[in-house]
Amino acid sequence: MVTESARNRIRLSIDPVTRIEGHLKVEVEVADGHVVDAHVTGGMFRGFESILKNRDPRDAPQIVQRICGVCPISHGTASSLALEAISRTELPPNGRLVRNLIMGANYLQSHLLHFYHLSGQDFLRGPDSAPFIPRYARPDLRLPEALNAEGVAQYLEALDMRAICHEMAALFGGRMPHAVGLLAGGTAQVPDRTSLEAYAKRLARVRRFVEDKYLPTVYLIGSYYKDLAGFGQGRRSALCAGGFPLNDEATRTVFTAGVYADGTFSPLDPAKITEEVGHSWFDNVTTGRDIAHGETVLDVDKPDAYSFLKTPLYDGKPMEVGPLARLWISNTPLSATGQEMLWNYYGLRAERFRDLGENLAFSLLGRHLARAEETYLMLGHVEAWLREVHPGEETFKTPSIPDTGAAWALTEAPRGALIHYLRLRNGRIDNYQILPATLWNAAPRSDAGIRGPLEEAMLGVPVPDPGSPVNVGRLVRAFDP
Numbered sequence: 077m078v079t080e081s082a083r084n085r086i087r088l089s090i091d092p093v094t095r096i097e098g099h100l101k102v103e104v105e106v107a108d109g110h111v112v113d114a115h116v117t118g119g120m121f122r123g124f125e126s127i128l129k130n131r132d133p134r135d136a137p138q139i140v141q142r143i144c145g146v147c148p149i150s151h152g153t154a155s156s157l158a159l160e161a162i163s164r165t166e167l168p169p170n171g172r173l174v175r176n177l178i179m180g181a182n183y184l185q186s187h188l189l190h191f192y193h194l195s196g197q198d199f200l201r202g203p204d205s206a207p208f209i210p211r212y213a214r215p216d217l218r219l220p221e222a223l224n225a226e227g228v229a230q231y232l233e234a235l236d237m238r239a240i241c242h243e244m245a246a247l248f249g250g251r252m253p254h255a256v257g258l259l260a261g262g263t264a265q266v267p268d269r270t271s272l273e274a275y276a277k278r279l280a281r282v283r284r285f286v287e288d289k290y291l292p293t294v295y296l297i298g299s300y301y302k303d304l305a306g307f308g309q310g311r312r313s314a315l316c317a318g319g320f321p322l323n324d325e326a327t328r329t330v331f332t333a334g335v336y337a338d339g340t341f342s343p344l345d346p347a348k349i350t351e352e353v354g355h356s357w358f359d360n361v362t363t364g365r366d367i368a369h370g371e372t373v374l375d376v377d378k379p380d381a382y383s384f385l386k387t388p389l390y391d392g393k394p395m396e397v398g399p400l401a402r403l404w405i406s407n408t409p410l411s412a413t414g415q416e417m418l419w420n421y422y423g424l425r426a427e428r429f430r431d432l433g434e435n436l437a438f439s440l441l442g443r444h445l446a447r448a449e450e451t452y453l454m455l456g457h458v459e460a461w462l463r464e465v466h467p468g469e470e471t472f473k474t475p476s477i478p479d480t481g482a483a484w485a486l487t488e489a490p491r492g493a494l495i496h497y498l499r500l501r502n503g504r505i506d507n508y509q510i511l512p513a514t515l516w517n518a519a520p521r522s523d524a525g526i527r528g529p530l531e532e533a534m535l536g537v538p539v540p541d542p543g544s545p546v547n548v549g550r551l552v553r554a555f556d557p
Contacts, residue, residue: 077089077091084107085105085106085107085112086105086106086107086114086542087103087106088100088103088104088105088106088539088545088548089101089103089106090097090541090545090548090549091102091103091117091119092119093552093553094218094549095193095194095195095197095207095549095550096194096552096553096556096557097144097145097146097194097555097556097557098118098120098514098557099118099119099120100116100117100518100552100557101116101117101119102114102115102116102534102548103115103117104534104537104539104545104548106538106539106542106545109410109536109538109539109540110219110536110537110538110539111170111534111536111548112116112381112384112535113528113535113537114531114532114534115382115521115531116457116518116520116528116530116534116552117347117382117383117520118383118384118385118514118518119383120384121357121374121384122143123372123383124139124140124142124282124508124510125372125398125508125509125510126141126372127139127506127508128140128438128493128508129505129506129507130504130506131504131505132160132333132503132505133159133162133477133503133504133505134157134260134477136155136159136173136498136505136508137152137155137156137159137258137259137260138152138254138256140152140154140155140496140510141254141255141258141542142254143165143510143512144512145253145254146186146490146507147182147253147489147490147491148182148253148254148257149178149179149182149243149245149249149258150179150182150487150488150489150490150494150512151489151494151496151512152254152255152258153175153179154485154486154487154495154496155260155485155496156175156258156259156260156261156485157164157485157486157487158483158484158485158497158498159163159248159260159261159475159477159483159498160260160261160475161483161485162474162477162478162481162482162498162500163259163260163476163477163478163485164297165260165261165473165475165476166324166473167261167262167324167473168469168470168471168472168473169253169324169464169466169469170262170266170267170465170466170470170471171263171323171470171471171472171473172259172262172324172485173461173465173470174248174263174267174465175258175262176320176457176461176480177244177245177248177275177458177461177465178255178257178258178263178323178464179320180248180320180454180457180461181241181242181244181245181275181448181456181460182245182252182449182490183237184241184244184282184286184293184451184454184455185237185242185245185489186197186490186491187386187399187447187448187450187451188218188234188237188238188241188285188286188290189238189449189555190237190450190556191234191290191294191444191447191448191489192230192231192234192290192365192426193207193234193238194553194556195232195444195550195554195556196227196231196555197211197547198226198546198550198553199217199218199219199227199230199455200217200219200228200231201215201219201223201224201228202228202231202330203228208523212543212545212546213544214240214444214541214543214544214545214546215546216547218300218301219297221298223296223297224465225298226293226496227293227297228288230293231541232288233243233285233289234285234290235281237281237285237398240278240282241278241282242273243278244278244279246284246350246449247271247274247275247335248263248265248267248271248275249263249265250264250265253361253492255448259472260470260475260477261438261472261474261475262470262471262473263471263472264471264472265415265471266468266469266470266471267465267467267468267471268404268467268468269467272462272465272467275280275462279455279458279459279462280477282455283455283459285385286451286455287322287413287452287454288443290354290447290448290451291332291408291411291413291414291448291451291452292413292417293433294445294448295348295413295414295417295418295421295448296421296443298421298441298444298445299417299421299422301441302421302422302441304439304441304547304550305434305435305436305439305440305441305442306403306413306439306546307439307440307536307538307551308438308439308440308443308517308533308534308551308554309434309435309438309439309533310311310396310530310532310533310535311337311393311394311396311529311532311533312336312339312434312438313335313336313337313338313393313394313395313396313529314336314337314395314396314400314404314405315334315335315344315390315395315396315397315401315405315493315516316331316332316333316334316335316344316397316401316402316405316406316488316493317333317344317397317486317487317488317493317494317495318332318333318334318344318486318487318488318547319331319402319487319488320457320488322525322552323468330406330416330453330457331402331406331488332405332406333407333408333486334405335390335391335395335405336401336405337390337391337393337395341405346367346484346486346495347366347392348390349366349367349388349389349390349495349511350364350365350366350388350389350392351363351366351367351370351386351387351388351389351511351515352386352387352389352522352523352524353364353366353381353386353387353432353523354365354380354381354387354521354523355380355381355383355387355520355521355522355523356380356381356382356383356385356386356387356415356520357371357374357375357376357378357381357383357384358373358374358375358378358386359371359373359374359375359378360375360378361373363523363545364523366527367484367495367497367509367511368482368484368497368499368509370497370507370509371507372509379548380491381520382520383518383520384517385514385515385518385519385520386515386519387513387515387519387520387521387522387523387528388511388516388519389522389554390464393526394516394526394528394529394532395414395529396399396492396516396517396521396533396555397491397492397493397513397516397517397555398437398446398447398450398491398492398513398517398555399443399446399447399450399490399492400437400438400442400443400446400447401419401448401487401492401493402492403419403429403437403446403449403450404429404430404436404437404438404446404451406428406429407428407430407511408428408429408449408450408453409427409428409429410426410427410428410431410449411452411453412451413452414426414445414448414449414452415427418446422436422486424436429446432445440547440550440551440554441554443554443555444554447556477500478500478501478502479502479503480500480501480502481499481500482497482498482499482500483497483498483506483552484496484497485498486495488510489512489513490556491512491513491517491556492512492513492516492517493511493513493516494511494512494513495509495510495511496508496510496511496512497509497510499521514557516529517529517530517555518526518530518555518557519557529555530551530552531557533551533555534548534551537551549557
């Protein structure tokens, strides 16, 4: 929808934003061919905090997986971690490794889904049938015919790769997308040589696809859209909760917990995280609280509210989360393919992710490069965990869950930082609070009117044709909400 605003600006409303995992509306104001203001609306109330209240806490890891069909493992893992913290349960080494294998497989399929099946139509001209139509009248598709045809072929092959990743997770999780074998205390399936070999065989196929097709294709397509590195930087802030423990004490992780703001890195302090609801359809009495004191109290008639998403802040500041944030904070080494293509296509010598510099790393294009590099990174870790697993050894320790207590759990979902908070009373869930990645990225304005990360990143996005606001959709999908 296109309307003229009172200030001679063009107002565009994209509702719904398609090819994302959820319900989102984006309203932007355009002046002189660029976005000058933006509002992002989360239009769905899920209410899992209310669903969980007064339930047996052991049900939580299964219930919270229904929050998302794409990244259920991260929610199930966070809930399990909270129960393990509250019961002081230490996983057997095999439990940690098998849990990593399940979530690693889920990461791989989620990242392939994002590029090929959610963002791919932003760059590829497929046949004149679903899912490649409807499309804007001027969709800005630039790829030469041969590369475009190869990209469409990969789109189809990536469907098979995602199915293989689901099979990998189901080998130890029981099924996908919601793994019944993911439990507080570890996992239900004890791996044997047959299941490990079956996982390894599938993993080898995924590796070939990522190395030979996905990773180089992202860089190659990006070389035809270099202008996408020129906008979307937003506040250049990043937060990572840490994830994938590399030892039984969880003192070493694949992703380093930390914060980047105002050009400075600092350790993550969960006590500095608060949620505001001044522009959310929740009662203002709950605004500004930390997670441990959070409540879910609806107020759908509140003036000036425009989203069912709350506004998480770290030390009073909005933070971007996701692959970009993880790789920036951890300063992850780049793949050999990435290093070569960055030099060939951009004249940039880079060995680690921060070598890209803020402008490229925090851009629309940089978010796609980050997700592709993280996919390659995950392959190596999954292979290492597979070698460390001991066939036939236990993966589960029964937790002795107390009647009262409280605990945080922090991990990383494919889309970014994930926090679950659990409080028990009389053996039942008294309060459960969930802070997923999209609350960070697609948050509405804070109580003080500070834009959320996606809203801020929208400023300056080129919209040369208001009838085809292609770059607005591209940026939303680069965040993968």
